[in-house]
Amino acid sequence: MSLNTAAETPAAPPDAWWRLYNDSRLDALVQQALQANRTLAAADANFAAARAVLSAVHAERYPSTSAMAGGLYGRDAATDEILELTGRPPQTFWLFEDIIQSAYEVDLFGRVHRAIEAANANADAVAAVRDGVRVVVAAETARAYAAVCALGEELNVAHRSLEVVSREADISVKRHEAGANSDFDVARAQALVAQVRSTIPALQGQRRAVLFELAALLGRTPAEAPNDLDTCITPPRLVALIPVGDGSQLIKRRPDVRQADRRLAAATAEIGVATADLYPTIRLVGLYGGAAVELSQLNTNVGRTWGVGPSISWSFPNMAAPRARVRQAKAVQAAALASFDSVVLAALKEIEQALALYGAALDNRQALGDAQEKIHEAYDMAHDQFLAGSVSNLDLLTTEQSLVAVDAAVASSDAALVQDQIAVFKALGGGWRDAPKSAP
Numbered sequence: 001m002s003l004n005t006a007a008e009t010p011a012a013p014p015d016a017w018w019r020l021y022n023d024s025r026l027d028a029l030v031q032q033a034l035q036a037n038r039t040l041a042a043a044d045a046n047f048a049a050a051r052a053v054l055s056a057v058h059a060e061r062y063p064s065t066s067a068m069a070g071g072l073y074g075r076d077a078a079t080d081e082i083l084e085l086t087g088r089p090p091q092t093f094w095l096f097e098d099i100i101q102s103a104y105e106v107d108l109f110g111r112v113h114r115a116i117e118a119a120n121a122n123a124d125a126v127a128a129v130r131d132g133v134r135v136v137v138a139a140e141t142a143r144a145y146a147a148v149c150a151l152g153e154e155l156n157v158a159h160r161s162l163e164v165v166s167r168e169a170d171i172s173v174k175r176h177e178a179g180a181n182s183d184f185d186v187a188r189a190q191a192l193v194a195q196v197r198s199t200i201p202a203l204q205g206q207r208r209a210v211l212f213e214l215a216a217l218l219g220r221t222p223a224e225a226p227n228d229l230d231t232c233i234t235p236p237r238l239v240a241l242i243p244v245g246d247g248s249q250l251i252k253r254r255p256d257v258r259q260a261d262r263r264l265a266a267a268t269a270e271i272g273v274a275t276a277d278l279y280p281t282i283r284l285v286g287l288y289g290g291a292a293v294e295l296s297q298l299n300t301n302v303g304r305t306w307g308v309g310p311s312i313s314w315s316f317p318n319m320a321a322p323r324a325r326v327r328q329a330k331a332v333q334a335a336a337l338a339s340f341d342s343v344v345l346a347a348l349k350e351i352e353q354a355l356a357l358y359g360a361a362l363d364n365r366q367a368l369g370d371a372q373e374k375i376h377e378a379y380d381m382a383h384d385q386f387l388a389g390s391v392s393n394l395d396l397l398t399t400e401q402s403l404v405a406v407d408a409a410v411a412s413s414d415a416a417l418v419q420d421q422i423a424v425f426k427a428l429g430g431g432w433r434d435a436p437k438s439a440p
Contacts, residue, residue, distance in 0.1 A: 008355060008424075011243040013253075015433040017425040018142050021236035025229070026145050029218070030431075033141040036219030040137050043130040050126035057119040060112045063104040071096045071295070096298050099289030099305065109279040114272030121266035128259035135255060137217060138431035143422045144214040145229070145236070150415030151207040152233035157411040158203060161404040162196045168383075168400055169193050172393065185393040192397065196404055235418045242358070242424055250351060251344065254429035260336070260343040267333040274329040277322040280314035351427040358420040365413045372406050379403045 014020065018030050034040065072095045080090040107113055169189040175181040207230075215225035244250075251257050285308070292303030315322060382399040385391040425431075 008244045009241040010246060012245045012249060013243040013425070013428055013430055015430045017428070017430045018138065020238055020240065023236045025232070026142060026236055029145050029214070029226070030138050030141050033137050033217045033219075034134060037133075037137045037217055038219050040130070040133050041219075043133040047123075047126050047130045050123040054116075054119045054123045057116050060105065060115065063102045065100065065102045067098075067100045068289075069098040093293045094295075095291065095293060096295050096303075097289065097291045098298060099287055099291070101285070101287040103283045103285045103311070106282040106284060108282060109276040110272050111276030111281070114269045114276065118266045118269035118273060121262045121269060125259045125262035125266065128255045128262060132255035132259065135426060135429055135431045139422055139426035141214065141217045142236075142425075143419060144210055144217060145232075146418040146422060147210045147415065148207060148214065148229050149232040150235040150411070150418060151203055151210065152230070153235060153414060154408065154411040155200065155203045155207070156233045157407045158196065158200050161407055162193070162200070165189070165193045165196050165400055165404065168396065171387075181393055185397075188397055189393075192400060192404075199408070235414055237418070238421055242355075242421065244351070244355070244424070244428060250347060250428065254347050256429075257340075257343055257347055260340040264333070264336040264340045267329070267336040271326065271329040271333055274322070274325040277315070277325060278319060280312050280316075283311040283313075285309060285311045347427075347429075351424070354420070354424040354427040358417075358424050361413070361417045361420045365410075365417050368406065368410045368413050372410050375399070375403050375406045 016030075018026055073092070074095075075090055075092055076095055079093075079095075083090055105112060169186075169192070172181050172186050172189040176183070176186050211225040211227065211229065212222045214229075215222055218226070245253070286306075287308075288306045290298040290300075290303040291305045292298045292300075297303040379399050379402075382391055382396050386393070386396040
């Protein structure tokens with residue numbers, strides 16, 4: 001990856017990246033979300049299901065055992081054939097059985113081994129999906145919290161601007177009453193007051209909406225939204241450069257890349273499973289029990305039955321279906337490989353885009369800060385000169401409008417800056433290691 005030395009450092013980023021902001025409320029909210037988020041709970045359940053499937057496939061390494069017991073009244077074809085050969089008529093009778101049978105597949109061609117390998121890789125892929133949800137939950141929680149605080153800052157700026165323009169409007173009214181201003185001057189000043197006041201309800205509505213979004217991330221209803229955040233009027237600030245690490249670290253951190261890698265491994269293992277179907281399946285089979293026409297003879301030497309030996313099954317010579325499955329598995333593996341390459345390229349693109357936007361946001365904030373400092377100086381001079389009668393009401397009004405616009409732009413830039421920071425951390429893929437388990 002390229003490096004913007006004004007915005008980032010090659011140091012390895014911490015997994016719990018939100019702690020870089022040194023904000024205890026943000027830390028607490030992210031921890032709550034990782035424990036209570038419902039989408040994450042569903043991802044945890046899906047992972048548990050994948051682990052159960054893996055356990056079932058692992059069981060194929062060991063002998064399978066079945067037990068059967070019962071009685072059947074009627075005729076048995078094999079017994080009837082024996083009776084006819086000995087000159088006796090077929091008979092209707094009870095047949096009692098109690099048999100334990102065990103079978104073990106001799107994995108000469110790797111079917112079981114490859115099936116376990118594929119199941120392991122699929123379980124790892126599902127785990128990566130869950131980790132990806134953790135990344136999103138952590139980033140979206142931080143983003144919502146930052147938006148609440150940034151909107152608080154914008155509201156604070158709007159109220160301060162309203163105080164400034166209202167004060168100047170009052171001065172214009174008093175000067176008009178003293179005969180120094182025209183009706184037009186008063187109307188323009190009061191129009192600016194109304195314009196600034198109109199921005200406040202929209203910001204308040206946006207803030208409430210973001211609080212409801214944060215409540216959903218925390219697994220709460222809108223009525224349980226964290227309204228104590230209304231006091232936050234300063235978005236979290238990152239005082240140090242963003243640690244981004246290097247490209248190889250990115251590949252290891254991003255759950256979507258790991259998911260694509262595990263899907264590729266599973267598809268590769270499935271080729272081995274399909275290839276094994278081209279060869280015979282060999283099992284060792286053993287049974288022990290009893291079979292008799294009288295219940296009293298079931299467990300005696302008369303009714304004793306047992307056997308042990310190999311069992312071979314093979315679809316031969318028609319191999320069209322197994323060969324088609326091999327071709328299908330190879331095609332799926334090729335698709336998985338292409339998907340892996342695509343995910344890696346997308347990950348690299350996403351982090352570079354996020355860093356580019358963040359660098360631009362830093363430059364924008366710096367320029368706006370300089371403009372804000374100058375416009376405040378200009379306003380102070382214009383206000384004093386207006387009271388002294390050396391500048392017109394129009395000059396003062398124009399300076400007021402610039403002051404309000406720049407202050408609002410600075411607050412908006414602060415909001416955009418923290419959102420771009422969080423986008424960088426999200427692209428880096430942190431937040432899934434050592435995350436607390438979600439509540440069921």
